[in-house]
Amino acid sequence: MLENVLYLLSECSLISGALFLILSAIFTDSSQRFCFSVSKSAVVLSALFAVLFYNKSFLEEYFVVSSGTTLIFVLSSGLTFVWLILASKWFAAHKDYSAHWFCVCALLLLLSLKMISQTTHLGILFAFIGLLFLLQYALFAISRQSEELYHTGRKYFWISMLFMLLLAAILIVLKNESWQYNALGEYLSQAPKNIRVFAVSSLVCVLLFLLGAAPFQFWRADRIAPLILPVAMYFEIVPVLALWTLFSKLNNSLFFGFSEKMQNIYLVFGFLSVVFGIIGANASRFARKIFASVSLYQAGVLLLIFSTLKTNIFPACLIYTELYLYVLLGIYVCFYAIKSGGEYANNLSAFKGLVSMRPYVGGAFVFLVIILIGLPPFALFLTEFMMLITVAKYPLVVYTALLGLVMLVPVCLKIVQTVCFLPREKSFDRPDFTTYVSLLIYFALFVLMSVKPQYILIQETILSGGM
Amino acid sequence: MSVNLLLLFVIFLPFLGSFFVLLSKDGADQTFQNAFEASIFTVLVNILITLSLFSFMPLTPALDEIRYSIRFLPFMKFSFGADMLTLLFTLGCQMAVLAGILGIKGEKQNQRHVLFYTLLYLSFLNGYFFALDIMSFFIFFMLQLFPLYMLIGKCLPENKHMVSVRLFVHYFFGAMLLLAGCVFILSLKQDDILLFNIDKMHLSYRKSIMVWGGIFFALILRVPVWPFHHTLSSVCAVLKNPLVFIALLIMPLTGIYGFMRCWPLNIPFEISVLSPVFQALCVVTMLFAAFGEYANLGGGHKLLNYVFIYDLLYLLAVFLPIDTIGENIAYSVFSFLLISACLVAIEGCVLRQSAAANISVRGVLCKMPRAALCYALFVLAAAELPVSAFFGNNFVIVSKIFNYHLYMGIAVVLCMTLGSVSLFRRMYVLKDESSIYQIKEQIEDLDMMSFMVMMIFMAVLFLSLVNPLWFAVLKGI
Numbered sequence: 001m002l003e004n005v006l007y008l009l010s011e012c013s014l015i016s017g018a019l020f021l022i023l024s025a026i027f028t029d030s031s032q033r034f035c036f037s038v039s040k041s042a043v044v045l046s047a048l049f050a051v052l053f054y055n056k057s058f059l060e061e062y063f064v065v066s067s068g069t070t071l072i073f074v075l076s077s078g079l080t081f082v083w084l085i086l087a088s089k090w091f092a093a094h095k096d097y098s099a100h101w102f103c104v105c106a107l108l109l110l111l112s113l114k115m116i117s118q119t120t121h122l123g124i125l126f127a128f129i130g131l132l133f134l135l136q137y138a139l140f141a142i143s144r145q146s147e148e149l150y151h152t153g154r155k156y157f158w159i160s161m162l163f164m165l166l167l168a169a170i171l172i173v174l175k176n177e178s179w180q181y182n183a184l185g186e187y188l189s190q191a192p193k194n195i196r197v198f199a200v201s202s203l204v205c206v207l208l209f210l211l212g213a214a215p216f217q218f219w220r221a222d223r224i225a226p227l228i229l230p231v232a233m234y235f236e237i238v239p240v241l242a243l244w245t246l247f248s249k250l251n252n253s254l255f256f257g258f259s260e261k262m263q264n265i266y267l268v269f270g271f272l273s274v275v276f277g278i279i280g281a282n283a284s285r286f287a288r289k290i291f292a293s294v295s296l297y298q299a300g301v302l303l304l305i306f307s308t309l310k311t312n313i314f315p316a317c318l319i320y321t322e323l324y325l326y327v328l329l330g331i332y333v334c335f336y337a338i339k340s341g342g343e344y345a346n347n348l349s350a351f352k353g354l355v356s357m358r359p360y361v362g363g364a365f366v367f368l369v370i371i372l373i374g375l376p377p378f379a380l381f382l383t384e385f386m387m388l389i390t391v392a393k394y395p396l397v398v399y400t401a402l403l404g405l406v407m408l409v410p411v412c413l414k415i416v417q418t419v420c421f422l423p424r425e426k427s428f429d430r431p432d433f434t435t436y437v438s439l440l441i442y443f444a445l446f447v448l449m450s451v452k453p454q455y456i457l458i459q460e461t462i463l464s465g466g467m
Numbered sequence: 468m469s470v471n472l473l474l475l476f477v478i479f480l481p482f483l484g485s486f487f488v489l490l491s492k493d494g495a496d497q498t499f500q501n502a503f504e505a506s507i508f509t510v511l512v513n514i515l516i517t518l519s520l521f522s523f524m525p526l527t528p529a530l531d532e533i534r535y536s537i538r539f540l541p542f543m544k545f546s547f548g549a550d551m552l553t554l555l556f557t558l559g560c561q562m563a564v565l566a567g568i569l570g571i572k573g574e575k576q577n578q579r580h581v582l583f584y585t586l587l588y589l590s591f592l593n594g595y596f597f598a599l600d601i602m603s604f605f606i607f608f609m610l611q612l613f614p615l616y617m618l619i620g621k622c623l624p625e626n627k628h629m630v631s632v633r634l635f636v637h638y639f640f641g642a643m644l645l646l647a648g649c650v651f652i653l654s655l656k657q658d659d660i661l662l663f664n665i666d667k668m669h670l671s672y673r674k675s676i677m678v679w680g681g682i683f684f685a686l687i688l689r690v691p692v693w694p695f696h697h698t699l700s701s702v703c704a705v706l707k708n709p710l711v712f713i714a715l716l717i718m719p720l721t722g723i724y725g726f727m728r729c730w731p732l733n734i735p736f737e738i739s740v741l742s743p744v745f746q747a748l749c750v751v752t753m754l755f756a757a758f759g760e761y762a763n764l765g766g767g768h769k770l771l772n773y774v775f776i777y778d779l780l781y782l783l784a785v786f787l788p789i790d791t792i793g794e795n796i797a798y799s800v801f802s803f804l805l806i807s808a809c810l811v812a813i814e815g816c817v818l819r820q821s822a823a824a825n826i827s828v829r830g831v832l833c834k835m836p837r838a839a840l841c842y843a844l845f846v847l848a849a850a851e852l853p854v855s856a857f858f859g860n861n862f863v864i865v866s867k868i869f870n871y872h873l874y875m876g877i878a879v880v881l882c883m884t885l886g887s888v889s890l891f892r893r894m895y896v897l898k899d900e901s902s903i904y905q906i907k908e909q910i911e912d913l914d915m916m917s918f919m920v921m922m923i924f925m926a927v928l929f930l931s932l933v934n935p936l937w938f939a940v941l942k943g944i
Contacts, residue, residue, distance in 0.1 A: 370613055376606040392654030395677060402643040409639050413632045421620045421628060
């Protein structure tokens with residue numbers, strides 16, 4: 001019994017951190033800095049405890065904790081940690097926003113992502129997806145910038161609830177069955193056709209909505225772009241790894257009986273996401289919107305790769321996603337550094353002539369944008385290449401992914417051109433010292449990963465071990 | 468010093484040098500003397516190392532003479548190597564870049580970034596030429612594009628940026644096709660696949676089409692063949708910087724080099740049916756370029772079309788089913804690079820002087836004796852007069868084309884004649900003595916350093932006529 005409590009320490013750290021912040025918000029007048037310190041400590045502690053008990057679960061029946069899931073959680077924690085560091089800068093410059101509730105949301109979001117990636121029970125998944133949606137709506141509420149955003153947040157909430165209802169309907173339909181993934185998978189492969197079609201298609205819809213695939217979230221870029229920078233960064237970076245883990249898990253344990261049909265479904269939605277991503281990126285003039293569209297394209301490519309249903313494709317996909325998120329993280333670090341008159345730049349025209357005034361930040365930004373379109377021999381290119389080699393038997397997938405990249409080139413060049421070649425129209429604020437230090441650390445890690453990709457690829461062994 | 472180390476030196480020295488150039492301090496009056504000197508030094512050392520690599524070569528060229536492999540990942544090995552073909556292409560590009568750097572010496576605007584990207588570009592070019600396996604070949608094939616885009620972007624007027632985007636997308640599309648080809652090749656055998664071994668692989672009919680089609684289109688998109696290419700001339704038309712112009716002119720040669728490296732002697736059966744169509748397209752494009760050159764009065768256009776004619780000549784030669792012609796093409800390309808780069812550099816100097824004095828270019832060379840001498844000598848060499856190795860090797864190439872197809876040979880000779888006549892016409896304009904009286908302003912001649920370098924280039928060309936391998940026999944340079 002006592003050891004079960006120990007295995008819960010990781011979750012307890014997050015919950016206690018959130019509780020402490022709630023209480024301090026109600027009873028004391030603690031500073032923003034204090035809130036971020038508490039939340040960062042909670043995240044670090046949680047990750048440490050997770051590593052300590054990397055293969056121990058407090059309820060083995062409902063949660064599978066393996067080296068793979070622990071790795072995903074540690075990576076998600078790392079991303080959350082950096083997210084909180086950068087967000088603290090934003091909140092320091094915007095005193096009128098409450099950091100308390102933001103930090104509470106951050107900790108609870110990480111908790112729900114951990115649960116979502118580790119659970120093997122549909123009922124628990126339902127509960128934590130519900131919590132995730134609520135917390136994401138809370139982030140919308142924190143990001144109260146305009147009337148339009150308020151309506152977007154409401155729309156997102158109601159659509160999320162619709163998918164929750166769909167999930168609830170599945171649970172009601174399957175109320176007499178076990179809700180364990182494996183048992184459910186076996187039942188569904190023999191169940192009457194109407195139940196099977198309903199359950200599987202509903203689950204796939206919920207999954208694709210969570211992953212932000214088109215057309216379920218073709219308005220994703222419009223939703224993310226106007227949000228405040230810390231919230232936009234959350235949607236782009238933090239939940240991605242955990243949600244793809246869930247996707248892989250459900251595919252392995254629940255949908256294994258419908259492989260051929262899944263192949264076509266993922267192919268169609270992957271293709272749609274690639275197309276919507278390309279169109280969205282090329283049509284936009286807002287930097288964050290462009291990168292949100294590029295993320296949609298990446299999601300599409302991953303779906304296309306998954307559509308081949310090759311064995312052991314998941315580790316390669318996850319490493320690729322991880323590196324993509326790393327590049328995106330660098331781009332967001334640059335977003336935090338690019339300010340003009342105290343305002344964070346979003347419209348592309350606000351980046352004009354950045355390199356001439358802030359050569360280091362501008363250069364880093366341009367470099368990362370070029371990396372995004374697959375500049376060899378960096379690690380992102382290598383992992384993409386490895387992934388494509390694995391699915392080389394499916395030329396349609398290879399050509400769609402590569403031609404999609406060609407279509408993304410004009411928008412990336414538009415950014416490069418704006419930052420490097422166009423004359424400067426206004427001055428940019430001097431980024432603080434920590435921004436330069438973080439960029440330096442970021443690029444040192446980046447070079448290390450590119451020179452020694454073995455350090456990244458070692459994860460493949462861990463992830464292949466099972467989720 | 469180990470020859471393998473020298474090989475890596477040639478690739479990475481310009482890369483290192485580029486950072487010295489980037490970090491060099493500007494002069495008080497925004498001059499770029501430090502950057503200029505750093506880049507000249509880097510390219511000169513690069514040329515010397517490449518020349519010393521020649522001394523390791525036997526006189527009979529064979530692939531894979533010097534080879535160096537690095538295992539990057541357990542399943543990925545990068546192999547670099549050099550033979551006579553590689554070294555001639557590398558040396559030609561380095562010398563062309565040197566001429567280009569000298570060509571921008573008198574520029575008023577700061578050229579630090581241009582020099583930085585040029586050295587990066589040169590480094591990736593060297594890597595491309597030395598690449599032996601398909602993976603490193605692709606990596607350097609792709610890497611060339613980014614410094615080139617930055618170079619063009621730096622030098623284009625603000626309202627012309629869309630042209631450079633189009634050019635980049637064009638090349639990038641080719642790179643993606645090559646990547647697809649690499650993916651299909653490496654999915655069969657995940658180890659280093661050497662370029663000259665691709666045709667020995669057992670590919671299914673479908674895969675063979677995808678692999679050879681990918682390689683063919685990737686490389687052909689670099690060569691100005693209609694309808695595959697139409698953006699290069701739009702970019703060159705608005706470029707004023709001779710160095711960037713030269714960098715752009717090297718791009719088609721990378722496509723030709725790619726064909727020489729990985730294209731089998733007999734065109735793969737799957738796409739061989741398209742061969743006559745393709746050759747017809749080459750000849751038609753060549754004719755258009757030749758007539759365009761003749762009709763156009765601008766120096767830039769004339770040089771551009773002249774370069775296109777020779778690019779297409781080499782392309783036609785590469786597709787001939789003769790295995791002994793590669794050496795001639797390499798020697799000819801080497802001479803061609805020197806000639807065209809020097810002509811571009813002098814033309815750039817002439818245009819700059821005429822723009823500074825606000826006069827027409829007619830007769831300007833009469834006031835620039837050194838430039839006039841260089842221009843005349845290089846035009847003579849460009850016009851295939853037998854003063855250089857250019858003539859001898861082109862003679863062999865054209866005779867092989869005649870042997871292969873009479874009408875094609877006639878069309879090629881017609882185009883080359885028109886090209887030469889057009890250059891003479893341009894020289895006549897620049898040396899028109901009847902216009903001298905209009906020029907009252909002081910015109911600055913080609914500086915002594917550039918003049919000396921161009922004369923050395925001329926000597927190299929002349930000595931190559933006497934003995935094409937003369938620098939190869941100078942052991943231990």
